[in-house]
Amino acid sequence: MAPSKKKHVRSESCVIPGGFTELSLQFSSDSVSQHKLYVKEHRVRADKSSRPLDRTLFVLNIPPYCSKAVVTELFSQFGTVHYVELCDQPGSSQQTEPTVSPMFKPAEKQGFNVGYIVFKNATSIKAAKSHPHDVPLVVSTEQHPVKTGVQKWIQQYRNSFISTDKIQQVVDSFMEDYDKRKEMEAEQQRKEAEQQQEDEEGWVKVSRGNKGAKARPYSEAANQRTLQKEIKKKKRKELLNFYTWQHRKTQREHIAELRKKFEDDKQRITLLRAQRKFKPY
CATH class of the missing domain: 1.20.5 (Single alpha-helices involved in coiled-coils or other helix-helix interfaces)
Known part of the structure; x- marks a missing residue:
């Protein structure tokens, strides 16, 4: 039998319409089914967030079992990952939102996400886009196992409990900040009262405050007298x-x-x- 003249075709990346590159995702090495990710270099000029345009990879169709840590581990093979953002839909950066204590943070939505992966080097973008589409990225490995199903729910349930020591630390920190703010306000009021204190003849010393601050020439007693005059004036007009x-x-x-x-x-x-x-x- 004559040898085959067909040459082996080299595995290359798969580019689909829209400029996206297709990447295969496999949950474990013995899994039969595969999942598809679609990546593209993030180049939205109107985005005023902190995402650098030359080092950010835009990813679509991220499955629910892929957390930030899992996504970081998957794409670390292309280069050092600076940080990862996962959200329900494309949009501005989530870093502008106010930080909320994890004890009062609502539960995250479970569903497919879009991601922004920021690398430390721009060459990592090219490495990720040139990855062969027939070589899947494995999610769960022996070194980094990922739990799903009942095991994942059990882990989430156990993690939902917060130790009393941690709660006490948060409460103590909040009360310390509150006491400091109250002391500063009391000190400020005391200084204002000293500046607005009346002398024996009823005059009020008006001092020039900081730049842009309005001086208050009236003390509490002067305010009461003015209020009484307004009441009498109002009664006369009745x-x-x-x-x-x-x-x-x-x-x-x-x-x-x-x-x-x-x-x-x-x-x-x-x-x-x-x-x-x-x-x-």
């Missing part, structure tokens, strides 16, 4: 004679008061005349 009968009653009382004053003045004048002390001119 409409007392709203009804007609109230207005007539007020007029009658005013006339009666004037008549009484007139009679008192007449009696005083008569008494002064009797005493010959009246001097009209």
